[in-house]
Every structure is written in C-alpha cells, then in structure tokens.
Amino acid sequence: MRRKFALVAGLTAMVAVGGAVVAAPASAGPNCDSGYHCVFYSTISSARHQYFNSDPNFSGDIFGDAGNGDGHNQSVNNNVWSASNSSTGGYESHYYDGASYSGFLFCVNPGDYISSTASNGSNTSTTNGSGLTSSLRDRASSMQLHGTTSIDCW
Amino acid sequence: MRRRPGDPAPAQDTPKESVARLGLRPPISGLLYTWTGPQRAIALAKQHLTVACMTKLGFRYDPAPVAEVTDGTAERPTFFGLESLPSPASGSAGTLPPEQHRSEAFTRALYGDPDNKISEKGARFSVSRPADGCQAGAERRLLGGTQGRLPVSETAVATQRRAERVPETAGPGH
Numbered sequence: 001m002r003r004k005f006a007l008v009a010g011l012t013a014m015v016a017v018g019g020a021v022v023a024a025p026a027s028a029g030p031n032c033d034s035g036y037h038c039v040f041y042s043t044i045s046s047a048r049h050q051y052f053n054s055d056p057n058f059s060g061d062i063f064g065d066a067g068n069g070d071g072h073n074q075s076v077n078n079n080v081w082s083a084s085n086s087s088t089g090g091y092e093s094h095y096y097d098g099a100s101y102s103g104f105l106f107c108v109n110p111g112d113y114i115s116s117t118a119s120n121g122s123n124t125s126t127t128n129g130s131g132l133t134s135s136l137r138d139r140a141s142s143m144q145l146h147g148t149t150s151i152d153c154w
Numbered sequence: 155m156r157r158r159p160g161d162p163a164p165a166q167d168t169p170k171e172s173v174a175r176l177g178l179r180p181p182i183s184g185l186l187y188t189w190t191g192p193q194r195a196i197a198l199a200k201q202h203l204t205v206a207c208m209t210k211l212g213f214r215y216d217p218a219p220v221a222e223v224t225d226g227t228a229e230r231p232t233f234f235g236l237e238s239l240p241s242p243a244s245g246s247a248g249t250l251p252p253e254q255h256r257s258e259a260f261t262r263a264l265y266g267d268p269d270n271k272i273s274e275k276g277a278r279f280s281v282s283r284p285a286d287g288c289q290a291g292a293e294r295r296l297l298g299g300t301q302g303r304l305p306v307s308e309t310a311v312a313t314q315r316r317a318e319r320v321p322e323t324a325g326p327g328h
Binding site: 034035036052053082086087088089090091109110111112113114115116117145146147148149150154 | 193194197201204215216217218219220221250251252253254255256257258260261264265275276277278279280281282283284287289290
C-alpha cells in the first residue's frame with residue numbers, strides 16, 4: 001500500500017496512515033542562524049547556504065557551509081532539497097522555479113523546516129525517501145520573503 | 155452551429171489562451187489560495203497574540219504585515235501542465251522591511267526550545283515546526299494545536315505522486 005503523508009491536527013491528536021508524529025531528537029535542529037532562510041543540498045544536516053534577504057537569482061550561489069560535507073561547494077541553483085526558515089520578523093520564505101521570482105514552487109513558514117529523509121543526496125531510491133517530490137526538488141532558482149500570505153506553507 | 159460557405163473560420167484558442175480565459179488557473183486554485191476575511195482575521199489574531207507574548211517576555215517583536223484579502227490574484231502554485239502560465243503578481247513583497255539579526259534569547263522566546271519540535275514524517279520528507287514558544291502558543295490558543303495546515307500541500311503532493319510514472323532521478327550535482 002502506498003504510504004501517504006500524514007498531518008497532525010494538534011499536539012495530542014494524530015491522523016496518520018503510515019506516518020507518525022515524533023519528538024525530534026536533540027541533534028535535529030533547524031541548522032539555520034537567527035534571521036536567515038536556509039537551503040540545503042540534501043538533508044537538513046548537509047551543506048547549506050543562508051539568505052538574509054530575498055534573492056532573485058541563485059546562480060553563482062554555492063552551498064558554502066559544509067555541514068556534514070554532503071554537497072559542500074556545489075551550486076545552489078536548481079539543487080535544493082531541504083529548506084529552513086529562522087525568520088525573526090514573521091516572514092514566510094517563498095521559493096520559485098525561475099529567476100526573478102517566477103513560477104512559485106513552495107514556501108516555508110517562520111520557524112519551520114522541511115528536510116529530505118535521505119541521508120545521501122545521491123540516493124535515488126523511491127522507497128527510502130529521496131527528498132522533496134520530483135516536481136519540487138532541484139528546481140528552486142530564487143527566493144522571496146513575504147509576510148503571512150493565504151498560501152498554506154510548510 | 156454549421157458554418158455556411160464563405161463564413162470566416164471561428165477563432166481557435168490555443169491551449170494557453172483557453173486556460174487564460176478560465177482565469178489562468180483551474181477554478182479550484184482560487185478556492186484553495188484566496189483568503190476570506192475571517193481567515194485573515196485569524197492570521198492577524200495569531201500575530202497579535204505572538205507580539206503580546208513576546209512583549210511579556212521583554213522582547214519587541216514587529217512581524218511583517220499580513221497579506222490583504224485579494225480578488226484571487228494572489229500568488230498560487232502552478233501545478234504541472236500549466237507551468238508556462240505567467241505568475242500572478244507577488245504583491246507588496248518588495249516593500250517589506252528586511253530581516254534583523256536577533257539574540258538567541260529572542261529566538262527561543264519566539265520559537266521555543268530548538269530541540270523540541272513537532273515533526274510530521276512522510277515517505278519522502280519531514281516537516282518540523284516549533285512545539286513551544288510564543289508563536290506555537292498563539293497557534294494553540296487560536297487553532298487548538300500546532301498550525302497543522304497542510305491539506306492543500308498534502309493534496310498537491312498526493313496529486314503529484316499519482317501522476318509520477320517514471321523513476322525519480324537526481325538533479326544536477328546529485
């Protein structure tokens with residue numbers, strides 16, 4: 001049976017089919033400095049690039065913060081698998097397919113992060129987690145900050 | 155209607171033009187991504203509670219303004235098949251004040267203990283959000299729990315998964 005993504009309705013309630021609500025271990029932090037919006041090569045522990053403001057074009061940006069080394073110094077453009085939002089001003093981070101904020105892909109709420117469950121970005125298995133769905137990963141080319149919008153961000 | 159000889163051929167929409175006449179996106183897109191007044195009121199109330207909580211803890215918190223209720227032209231995801239459509243206007247995003255560097259104490263007050271998160275795990279990725287702190291506290295007070303608004307994204311993910319017919323391949327550099 002195909003596993004389905006589960007949503008938790010509240011702190012104590014759980015609605016899941018094949019998913020789970022778990023307390024994150026101490027090592028699983030957002031790995032994104034205060035005020036920044038971060039993108040990662042694979043998992044939330046992999047190489048990172050931090051943005052303090054909107055960026056209309058990821059070309060030329062690299063994952064310069066090594067993290068666990070996975071993806072270190074690789075290009076950010078069209079290479080993002082995970083994202084974290086450490087906004088101090090209540091900003092959502094909106095990611096776009098093209099430069100200059102064209103082609104909205106997804107967004108991340110303040111304080112939240114979305115992480116690939118793959119431990120190695122080269123893992124292409126579809127049964128053990130390989131990051132964002134294929135329609136979203138390896139596509140982000142720009143990021144813009146927004147106040148709270150009507151879009152249900154992650 | 156049958157055309158008579160000599161009548162000009164009816165103008166034919168291209169596929170893109172046909173979609174454009176529908177309002178650029180399928181009608182459900184407007185239902186999913188257009189705010190109502192009450193929804194915006196909830197967002198404003200959450201912001202108000204968060205600010206009050208932060209003030210009580212000795213911090214000044216000035217969040218970015220909540221988007222206005224629009225006529226449905228707000229930014230929306232463009233699902234597969236319609237990616238050639240122009241993106242709607244992104245509103246006043248360019249006029250917002252920049253982020254600020256804040257202390258660890260401020261961040262902890264706002265988002266709680268960084269080691270205490272609520273995580274929702276699926277087959278491909280996990281989403282984590284604060285379990286405590288002023289923001290999470292405001293959400294609990296208003297919504298009875300963590301923000302937990304994923305029906306649209308979940309729908310999008312589920313829809314995209316059903317459409318996937320080929321094995322996934324890694325992108326450049328992966």
